[in-house]
Amino acid sequence: MLSGAGREGTRMSNERIVVVGAGMVAHRFVSTLLERDTDGRFEVEVYGEEPYAPYDRVALTSYFQGKSPEDLLLGEPSLWDHDSVTLHRDAPVVAIDREARAVRLADGRDAAYDHLVLATGSYAWAPPVPGVDLPGVFMYRTVDDVARLREWVETRQRFFNRPVRGAVIGGGLLGLEAAGALQSMGATSTVVEFADRLMALQVDDSGGEALKRLIEKLGVTVRTGAATSEVRADRDGNAGTLVFSDGGEQLVDVVVFATGIRPRDDLGRGAGLGIGERGGVLVDDTSLTSDPAISAIGECAAAAADGHLSVGLIAPGNTMADVAVDRLLGGDAHYLGADTATKLKLLGVDVASFGDAFAQTPGALEVVYSDPFSGDYKKLVMTDDASTLLGGMFVGDASAYATLRPMIGAKLPGDPSAWILPEGAVERPELELPDAATVCSCNNVTAGTIRDAVNHEGCHDLGSVKSCTKAGTACGSCLPLVKKVMAGELEKAGLEVSNALCEHFTLSRAQLFSAIHVAELRTFTEVIERFGAGHGCDICKPTVGSILASIHNEHVLGGDRAALQDTNDRVMANMQKDGTYSVVPRIPGGEITPARLKVIAEVAEDFGLYTKITGGQRIDLFGARLEQLPQIWKRLVDAGMESGHAYGKSLRTVKSCVGSTWCRYGVQDSASMAIALELRYRGLRSPHKIKLAASGCARECAEARGKDVGLIATEKGWNVYVGGNGGFTPAHAELLVADVTDEEAFTYIDRYLMLYIRTADRLQRTAPWQAEYEGGLDEIRRVVVEDSLGICAELDAHMAHHLDTYEDEWKAVLSDPERLQQFTSFVNAPDTADPSLAYVEQRGQIRPATAEERASGAVLIAPARLEVHA
Amino acid sequence: MTAVPDTASSTATRVCALGDLTPELGVAALVEGVQVAIFLLADGSLHCVQNLDPFSGASVMSRGITGSRGDVPTIASPIYKQVFSLLDGACLVTMDKEPKEGLAPGLRVHAVAAEGDAVVVTLARD
Numbered sequence: 002m003l004s005g006a007g008r009e010g011t012r013m014s015n016e017r018i019v020v021v022g023a024g025m026v027a028h029r030f031v032s033t034l035l036e037r038d039t040d041g042r043f044e045v046e047v048y049g050e051e052p053y054a055p056y057d058r059v060a061l062t063s064y065f066q067g068k069s070p071e072d073l074l075l076g077e078p079s080l081w082d083h084d085s086v087t088l089h090r091d092a093p094v095v096a097i098d099r100e101a102r103a104v105r106l107a108d109g110r111d112a113a114y115d116h117l118v119l120a121t122g123s124y125a126w127a128p129p130v131p132g133v134d135l136p137g138v139f140m141y142r143t144v145d146d147v148a149r150l151r152e153w154v155e156t157r158q159r160f161f162n163r164p165v166r167g168a169v170i171g172g173g174l175l176g177l178e179a180a181g182a183l184q185s186m187g188a189t190s191t192v193v194e195f196a197d198r199l200m201a202l203q204v205d206d207s208g209g210e211a212l213k214r215l216i217e218k219l220g221v222t223v224r225t226g227a228a229t230s231e232v233r234a235d236r237d238g239n240a241g242t243l244v245f246s247d248g249g250e251q252l253v254d255v256v257v258f259a260t261g262i263r264p265r266d267d268l269g270r271g272a273g274l275g276i277g278e279r280g281g282v283l284v285d286d287t288s289l290t291s292d293p294a295i296s297a298i299g300e301c302a303a304a305a306a307d308g309h310l311s312v313g314l315i316a317p318g319n320t321m322a323d324v325a326v327d328r329l330l331g332g333d334a335h336y337l338g339a340d341t342a343t344k345l346k347l348l349g350v351d352v353a354s355f356g357d358a359f360a361q362t363p364g365a366l367e368v369v370y371s372d373p374f375s376g377d378y379k380k381l382v383m384t385d386d387a388s389t390l391l392g393g394m395f396v397g398d399a400s401a402y403a404t405l406r407p408m409i410g411a412k413l414p415g416d417p418s419a420w421i422l423p424e425g426a427v428e429r430p431e432l433e434l435p436d437a438a439t440v441c442s443c444n445n446v447t448a449g450t451i452r453d454a455v456n457h458e459g460c461h462d463l464g465s466v467k468s469c470t471k472a473g474t475a476c477g478s479c480l481p482l483v484k485k486v487m488a489g490e491l492e493k494a495g496l497e498v499s500n501a502l503c504e505h506f507t508l509s510r511a512q513l514f515s516a517i518h519v520a521e522l523r524t525f526t527e528v529i530e531r532f533g534a535g536h537g538c539d540i541c542k543p544t545v546g547s548i549l550a551s552i553h554n555e556h557v558l559g560g561d562r563a564a565l566q567d568t569n570d571r572v573m574a575n576m577q578k579d580g581t582y583s584v585v586p587r588i589p590g591g592e593i594t595p596a597r598l599k600v601i602a603e604v605a606e607d608f609g610l611y612t613k614i615t616g617g618q619r620i621d622l623f624g625a626r627l628e629q630l631p632q633i634w635k636r637l638v639d640a641g642m643e644s645g646h647a648y649g650k651s652l653r654t655v656k657s658c659v660g661s662t663w664c665r666y667g668v669q670d671s672a673s674m675a676i677a678l679e680l681r682y683r684g685l686r687s688p689h690k691i692k693l694a695a696s697g698c699a700r701e702c703a704e705a706r707g708k709d710v711g712l713i714a715t716e717k718g719w720n721v722y723v724g725g726n727g728g729f730t731p732a733h734a735e736l737l738v739a740d741v742t743d744e745e746a747f748t749y750i751d752r753y754l755m756l757y758i759r760t761a762d763r764l765q766r767t768a769p770w771q772a773e774y775e776g777g778l779d780e781i782r783r784v785v786v787e788d789s790l791g792i793c794a795e796l797d798a799h800m801a802h803h804l805d806t807y808e809d810e811w812k813a814v815l816s817d818p819e820r821l822q823q824f825t826s827f828v829n830a831p832d833t834a835d836p837s838l839a840y841v842e843q844r845g846q847i848r849p850a851t852a853e854e855r856a857s858g859a860v861l862i863a864p865a866r867l868e869v870h871a
Numbered sequence: 872m873t874a875v876p877d878t879a880s881s882t883a884t885r886v887c888a889l890g891d892l893t894p895e896l897g898v899a900a901l902v903e904g905v906q907v908a909i910f911l912l913a914d915g916s917l918h919c920v921q922n923l924d925p926f927s928g929a930s931v932m933s934r935g936i937t938g939s940r941g942d943v944p945t946i947a948s949p950i951y952k953q954v955f956s957l958l959d960g961a962c963l964v965t966m967d968k969e970p971k972e973g974l975a976p977g978l979r980v981h982a983v984a985a986e987g988d989a990v991v992v993t994l995a996r997d
Contacts, residue, residue: 504940526913536913538938539947539954564895564937568949571934576949580929627934822891828898828909829886837906837923837930852928852972 015044015085018329019104019112021094021268022120023049025058026299026318028075030118033326035083043329044085046112048104050093054081056144059315062178064147072736073144097272099292116294118325119269119282123262123300123313127170132232137240138256141179150257154186157254164189166252168243170229171259172199177347179257180221184348191222191251193243198225203343203354204378204394207371211378211396215350218376232256264301264311277303281311286335288325296325306338314339316442323445340442344395344402351399356392356409357382365391370421372397379421381405381413388412398423403482407438407448434486441479446472448486455490463487463773464730473772480772502763503540506533510688510763514548518759523553524561543567544763547650550686551758554806556813557649557686558820569648572824573811574630579838579849583623584610584633587645587683590657590675590695591618600640604633611846617654617692619645624847626834628826634811644811646683650764652691655679656704660697660714667697669714674743675703678712681747684807685754688761688770692726695719706734709767710750715739719746723753724771724778732768735778738786751800752785752793883993889985897933897946902992907981908933909990910957912944918957919983919992924948925962925974932978940964946978 018034020027031045049055056073064073081088094112096105103113125140127133137157139150157165167183169176172194183190192199198209199216213223228246232253235241243251269282275291277283281303288296288304299318303309307317317339327334342355360367364385371378377397383390390408395401401420411434413420419427434440436449454460454469463480466487467473473480500509506529508516513532522528525545529537537545546565550557557563557570569575574582586601601620605612608629610622625633634644646653657675661667675695682693694705695712705711711722717740725734738749761770771778783789785796814820825831839860840847850860886900892911899922900907906922910933922930927950935946937957944957947964954964960978970976982993 505938535941536937536939536944538940538945539936539952542936542938561895563893567936568934571949576931576934578927578929578950580924580927580931580934580950823893823896826899827901827906828891829900829902833901835906835930836904 016042016115017113018043018045018116018118019114020045020047020118020120021104022122022299022301023047023051023053023055023088023090024120024122024299025055025075025315026122026322027118027120028055028080029319030120030298030322030326031086032076032080033323034329035080035086037326037330038085041085045087046114047086047088048092048094048106048112049088049090051143051145052091053144054078054088054090058142061141061144061147062182064144064151064182070144070148072739077733094268097268097295099272099295102294114294116296116329119290119295119297119301120299120322121265121268121301123264123311125258126261126263127258128229128260130229130231132234132240133258135232135234135240136238137254138232138258141175141182141257141259142262147182150182150255151186154183154188154255158187161254165254167191167255167257168193168251168253169257169259171261172196172223172225173202173259173261174200174343174345174347176257176259177216179259180216181348183255183257184219184221188255189220189222191224191253192216193227193229193245194223194225195228196225199223200352203345203352203358204396205359205380207369208352208354208378208380208394208396211371211376212350212352214373215376215397216348219348219350221348262300262313264303266301266303269295269297269301277309277311279303279310281309283309284321286324286337287328288321288336289328296328298322298325304336304338306336312339312341314341314343316340320445340439342406344399351395351397353395353399353402354393355402355406356390358392358394360391362391368417368421370418372423377423381417381421383413383417387417390417401429403479404432407434407440407482408432409438411435411438433489440482440486441470441472444471446470451483451486452490455487456494460487461491461496464769480777484773500762502544503538505529505535505537505541508532510544510548511760513544514551514759517545517548518552523549523555525549525565526561537565539567540763543570546570547686547688554684554686554803556808556810558810558814558823563820563823567649572627572630573644573648573814574625575648577623577849580835581623581838582625582627582630583621583647584625584630585615585619585621585645585647586637587643587679588619588654589679589683590655590672592657592672592676597640597642600637600642604636607636608633609847611848615647615654617647618656619647619654621647624840626826626838628824628831628834631815631821631824635815638809638812638815643809649686650689651684651686652679652682652693654692655682656692656694656708658695658697658702660695664697666700667714668716669697669719671695671697671703671712671714674712674719674746677743677747678710678750681804682750682754684810685758685803687754687758689764689766691754691767707731708734710734710753712746718742721746721749723781724768726766726768728766730768734768735771737778737782748797749785752796753781755796755799756781756784756792883982883991885986885989885991887990888988889990890988892990895937897935897937899930899933900992902981902994905994906930907992907994908935908946909983909992910937910946912937912957916944917983917985917990918944918946919981920946920955920957920960920978921981923974924950924953925970925976925978926951926953926966926968928971928974 093107125142165188167188167190180190230246231244233242264281275283282297298321344353382392415430434448460466542565655675660671694703694708696703722734839850908922962976
């Protein structure tokens with residue numbers, strides 16, 4: 002082994018952290034460390050026994066809904082490419098040498114550490130009943146576990162040619178997850194629970210009963226109070242019969258044990274670290290073990306704040322990881338114990354409990370609502386005077402959980418039953434969250450911190466509150482609550498949280514959209530008379546112009562609409578700093594013939610335009626004067642092309658790679674897809690610009706996840722990602738649907754875009770819209786895929802209208818003398834160019850002259866140099 | 872309907888027919904070599920200001936969006952969106968920017984009137 006002294010000379014002065022275990026908590030530790038160790042003080046070596054990078058174990062069940070192990074990977078893959086991080090897979094650690102400060106790997110190598118972090122998690126525990134090791138008996142812990150289970154069920158199904166009979170031992174969280182997984186594979190499933198109710202840790206007897214009824218409705222059989230005494234083999238030696246201690250039997254083809262987890266503390270035990278009575282490496286409230294050079298985090302640790310018990314939940318593990326990082330960087334954060342509040346969706350049934358859910362506080366009162374018809378069971382636990390909330394429990398309808406959970410220990414105004422009666426039955430009072438209440442549990446942000454940011458840091462909108470406090474930046478599920486706290490504070494400070502568009506309209510964009518839509522208005526005059534006041538302005542006019550275009554898709558310069566359009570839309574080209582324009586011919590999907598390239602080149606040459614390739618796979622031609630635009634468009638139209646939208650709140654481009662037609666790696670024809678998408682959505686007016694991309698394989702050369710809508714080819718079709726953008730606040734798009742056909746992709750994108758167009762704020766891109774949409778992307782998916790609001794037919798019809806009515810808006814101007822009149826330099830001198838334009842030459846092309854260059858006189862005056870050659 | 876500035880006037884120039892103007896859509900005109908922007912608003916009033924946008928240095932004011940702030944008719948620059956009064960040219964919204972060096976933040980207002988069918992501009996002089 003390396004000696005302590007010898008190590009110093011062999012590597013850089015960085016301190017080396019070794020992390021044992023590559024699960025979710027290890028991932029959290031590394032990502033937090035990288036984020037916070039801005040000086041690059043540490044380098045990290047992570048040793049995991051599985052062949053995968055850290056994945057989302059909580060979402061294991063989604064593996065049965067068609068997700069691959071890659072889909073479950075946590076965070077950005079680039080984390081593991083970081084210079085100071087090395088991830089070793091298939092690399093189990095077998096021993097710790099505390100004296101030498103090194104760990105021994107299974108292959109005999111040693112790895113030295115300055116600080117060691119144990120994140121070994123826990124293992125699935127099964128009772129020692131006979132037959133637990135038979136083929137056909139599975140655990141439910143790792144990706145490999147679920148992969149083997151799936152293979153077994155599929156094989157047996159083919160073999161028997163009938164549904165496979167499945168049983169799950171254990172009626173807790175994992176057991177119910179496993180039952181759902183069996184069902185989704187077409188197997189029948191029976192849940193066998195030793196206790197007399199399901200989810201015994203989270204719900205009481207009545208709650209368990211309600212849960213049982215809800216789950217049985219879904220076709221799962223539930224046996225409570227049943228102890229399994231043996232798994233008996235069939236004549237092939239596979240699991241065949243479950244035998245219960247009361248003598249009962251049940252025929253089975255597959256058995257899953259989900260009977261609990263135990264901390265993996267064997268490395269700590271072997272090294273002589275302090276171990277909890279019920280397992281787990283003992284740690285203090287800074288995640289430090291009895292050895293100051295060793296931390297333990299997550300399920301392998303037994304923290305003082307948790308009564309020296311290991312906690313099998315992800316959130317406390319993440320907190321321990323954050324605390325450990327903080328201590329290593331010299332901070333003084335403390336782990337205050339696990340919040341065991343949970344909200345789960347099991348087989349589609351919501352189950353939630355928080356605080357003193359079992360009413361163990363002396364004198365506690367229980368307020369209960371139970372509806373055997375709907376199956377809902379809801380309970381609040383209050384202090385003896387029914388004023389202060391202590392905890393609660395929800396089965397079925399858990400909609401009040403998010404609001405009530407942060408209110409533990411606070412007074413609930415009014416009758417507490419208002420919170421558990423069906424929504425709408427009694428009006429629920431407005432709640433004021435206590436300052437200490439946690440609003441964002443991912444990043445541990447309290448209501449007080451958010452209020453501080455609003456009152457003292459000048460954060461008056463959701464974006465700035467998010468970046469200032471980090472609230473809602475991880476999973477985002479708390480954003481509605483963050484918004485509410487912020488709005489309450491702004492209101493108190495007399496700062497109105499106004500959704501009003503401007504002084505002329507009190508409505509928000511989304512409200513105005515539906516108002517105009519319902520009232521079937523077609524002109525700005527009608528709209529402002531009906532819903533606004535005054536004459537309008539540069540905020541509301543373009544917004545109304547865009548809404549009218551979204552709804553009716555009539556020419557942006559028709560009727561009284563030309564005066565509504567913002568700078569670029571008004572002349573359908575991009576205004577540059579000197580008042581001239583750039584023209585960007587449409588090149589769908591970035592595909593262009595040499596002949597068309599030649600047309601663009603000739604136009605640029607004839608009009609003396611500065612030419613540059615854009616980031617959107619197009620060619621930008623700069624320096625066109627207002628009166629030249631129609632001539633330039635005519636040249637394009639004559640060659641069978643059209644100008645393009647590089648302006649406007651509308652579709653910009655659809656970027657693509659070359660795809661399977663040429664690329665050795667492509668699995669779908671992404672270029673054809675991109676062209677189809679661009680032709681489908683061109684001209685679509687929206688709250689902000691929209692960018693799309695299509696990649697022909699998972700290498701993602703088109704950078705589709707940086708777009709509002711991005712398609713990535715799979716062997717089976719396309720994965721559709723939504724809500725990405727570059728720009729000031731970059732965001733990666735998230736998966737909307739997987740493995741869909743071309744047609745399905747169009748349908749879901751149609752609906753997604755239409756929903757966005759109808760409900761987003763002015764100048765709100767898809768990423769923040771999606772994050773702030775109530776229920777987030779999951780809810781949006783329900784709306785556009787499952788039609789949960791029943792509006793898909795309407796959204797489809799709206800997009801069909803757009804497709805039917807698309808016109809080349811530039812060509813339309815050429816044949817309309819009235820509109821052409823707007824393209825003159827001076828009303829009294831239509832052929833005179835703007836005399837103030839001046840250019841200099843740079844790298845063989847023109848650029849606007851600077852003030853100094855103008856003063857020196859060494860400039861090219863536009864009209865002399867840029868005369869059009871007819 | 873005329874907006875008459877206090878400054879002494881020079882000669883009146885006919886720039887176009889009233890029918891050449893579209894309500895709420897500005898046009899640029901060259902008057903004695905000076906670029907001006909002329910607006911016919913929906914209420915029938917005529918306004919004329921310098922076409923030079925002091926915040927960008929480009930001659931583009933005729934291509935801005937008309938509107939109102941309270942009772943004041945306004946024009947917004949199409950480049951950096953500053954808002955100016957069409958009555959006295961004052962800059963009402965600076966968008967936290969400074970005008971280009973050597974330029975005043977407001978717009979010069981010129982006299983404009985309809986004489987019969989003709990739109991007539993009289994440049995304001997210093």
